Amino acid sequence: MEPAGFITDILIPALSQGLVVTLQLIVLSAPFGLLLGIGISLGRQYGGKTLSNFCKLYVIFIKGCPLLLLLFILYFGLPSIGITLTAFAASVIGFILCNAAYNSEYIRGAILSVKDGQTIAAQALGMTKWQVIREVILPQALRRAIPGLSNEFIYLIKYSSLAYMLTVIELSGAGKLVATKYFAYNEVFIAVGIVYLALVTFTTVAVHYLEKRVAVPGMIH
Amino acid sequence: MTDDAFVLRVEDIHKKFGTNEVLKGVSFNVRKGETIVFIGPSGTGKSTLLRCINQLTIPEKGRVWLHDDEVTNSGPKISYFRQKIGMVFQNFYLFDHLTAVRNVEIALLKVKKMDPESARRKALHELEQVGMKDWADHYPAELSGGQAQRVSIARALAMDPEVILFDEPTSALDPELTREVLEVMKKLAKSGMTMLVVSHEMGFAASVANQIIFMENGNIVEQGPPDALLYDPSYVRTRKFVGQFADLTQRKD
Numbered sequence: 502m503e504p505a506g507f508i509t510d511i512l513i514p515a516l517s518q519g520l521v522v523t524l525q526l527i528v529l530s531a532p533f534g535l536l537l538g539i540g541i542s543l544g545r546q547y548g549g550k551t552l553s554n555f556c557k558l559y560v561i562f563i564k565g566c567p568l569l570l571l572l573f574i575l576y577f578g579l580p581s582i583g584i585t586l587t588a589f590a591a592s593v594i595g596f597i598l599c600n601a602a603y604n605s606e607y608i609r610g611a612i613l614s615v616k617d618g619q620t621i622a623a624q625a626l627g628m629t630k631w632q633v634i635r636e637v638i639l640p641q642a643l644r645r646a647i648p649g650l651s652n653e654f655i656y657l658i659k660y661s662s663l664a665y666m667l668t669v670i671e672l673s674g675a676g677k678l679v680a681t682k683y684f685a686y687n688e689v690f691i692a693v694g695i696v697y698l699a700l701v702t703f704t705t706v707a708v709h710y711l712e713k714r715v716a717v718p719g720m721i722h
Numbered sequence: 723m724t725d726d727a728f729v730l731r732v733e734d735i736h737k738k739f740g741t742n743e744v745l746k747g748v749s750f751n752v753r754k755g756e757t758i759v760f761i762g763p764s765g766t767g768k769s770t771l772l773r774c775i776n777q778l779t780i781p782e783k784g785r786v787w788l789h790d791d792e793v794t795n796s797g798p799k800i801s802y803f804r805q806k807i808g809m810v811f812q813n814f815y816l817f818d819h820l821t822a823v824r825n826v827e828i829a830l831l832k833v834k835k836m837d838p839e840s841a842r843r844k845a846l847h848e849l850e851q852v853g854m855k856d857w858a859d860h861y862p863a864e865l866s867g868g869q870a871q872r873v874s875i876a877r878a879l880a881m882d883p884e885v886i887l888f889d890e891p892t893s894a895l896d897p898e899l900t901r902e903v904l905e906v907m908k909k910l911a912k913s914g915m916t917m918l919v920v921s922h923e924m925g926f927a928a929s930v931a932n933q934i935i936f937m938e939n940g941n942i943v944e945q946g947p948p949d950a951l952l953y954d955p956s957y958v959r960t961r962k963f964v965g966q967f968a969d970l971t972q973r974k975d
Binding site: 618619621623625627628629632636640641644717718720 | 798804832874
């Protein structure tokens with residue numbers, strides 16, 4: 502039996518600390534994952550042959566590599582070639598690399614769905630290729646990609662727990678430590694699960710709000 | 723060498739898609755304020771010709787001049803020429819994510835680097851010209867085809883072009899909407915805008931064009947003022963083609 506005050510004195514403080522780390526991992530990974538994802542999709546779609554193929558290979562490589570393996574390479578493998586990362590940094594980089602690859606696929610699909618004619622019309626107005634991409638294609642593609650991107654963000658929330666395998670004491674890790682110490686597996690893991698559920702639910706609601714805010718009549722759904 | 727009377731000169735344009743030779747050496751000149759209507763069977767290179775003029779399609783051979791400046795082979799300066807040569811498309815191609823007024827002002831802001839206030843004022847002015855000012859805040863999906871086409875004309879006008887290319891501007895519209903777009907185009911022609919129009923609207927050609935060019939198989943078969951070309955063509959082929967529209971182009975005496 503766990504001691505009195507277990508929840509208030511031990512569980513909540515431990516999980517709160519873990520939650521802060523989880524949030525840090527997510528907040529640092531997601532924006533760069535999105536930016537890199539946009540970059541890869543643009544490189545693949547509009548880059549020269551070399552860049553385009555490089556982006557394609559990158560996506561194939563990341564898709565085919567278990568995230569845990571990628572994290573191990575970053576954290577345990579890189580020091581042998583002189584690059585030493587903290588566990589936290591290795592986790593964030595791994596999450597960005599993974600998140601970006603999948604994001605790029607959603608964005609690429611959305612880019613392809615923007616009607617060709619608009620590109621032609623924009624060029625006919627004197628826009629450069631980059632202006633066409635920035636002013637016409639991306640604003641539409643990103644709107645269309647929101648459902649996919651938010652899905653990927655939700656995955657990120659959950660796979661951020663893999664950072665524990667690199668000794669980062671995030672939410673899951675903090676739970677695991679408390680659970681083992683007090684033999685309170687069910688209580689602790691259910692509590693941890695509820696926190697993840699809350700994060701994901703919050704995200705879902707926020708995305709729904711975002712979608713409504715940027716909705717354009719006739720463009721989405 | 724140069725003739726200032728011509729705004730636009732098109733010289734010996736050739737274009738192939740694969741082995742299909744779409745344009746086989748097309749040349750013509752455009753005077754300021756002139757409306758030239760291109761007619762002819764579908765697939766004879768009329769739309770391709772328009773796209774070769776502003777280099778949306780790059781011709782294999784031939785040159786295009788805007789006044790004394792060469793539009794073909796102009797490198798990055800093509801952006802300048804495209805501002806001077808506006809274009810209106812069959813399917814409007816409005817930017818789906820922008821309201822009507824944003825559609826008109828976006829190139830003013832990004833290409834002409836106009837300040838937001840002047841750009842908005844200019845955009846609203848152009849929308850007013852085409853009778854769409856009340857629809858400024860509506861998105862393309864909320865507009866009828868005729869309204870969308872009028873916005874796209876405003877978008878082209880906003881750049882202060884010297885010439886506007888119309889690529890079958892009414893082919894996607896029903897007769898009623900066609901009429902509202904043609905009204906705008908007539909008004910434009912009367913105001914002195916130089917216009918090149920690919921169209922099957924013979925009534926429009928008859929009443930507005932200064933010159934009609936009949937094209938077939940990538941060549942200009944015949945060209946001349948409407949009176950000659952529609953009512954007394956020199957070539958059998960032209961006669962056969964315009965004859966199909968005889969009821970539309972009847973002269974009302």
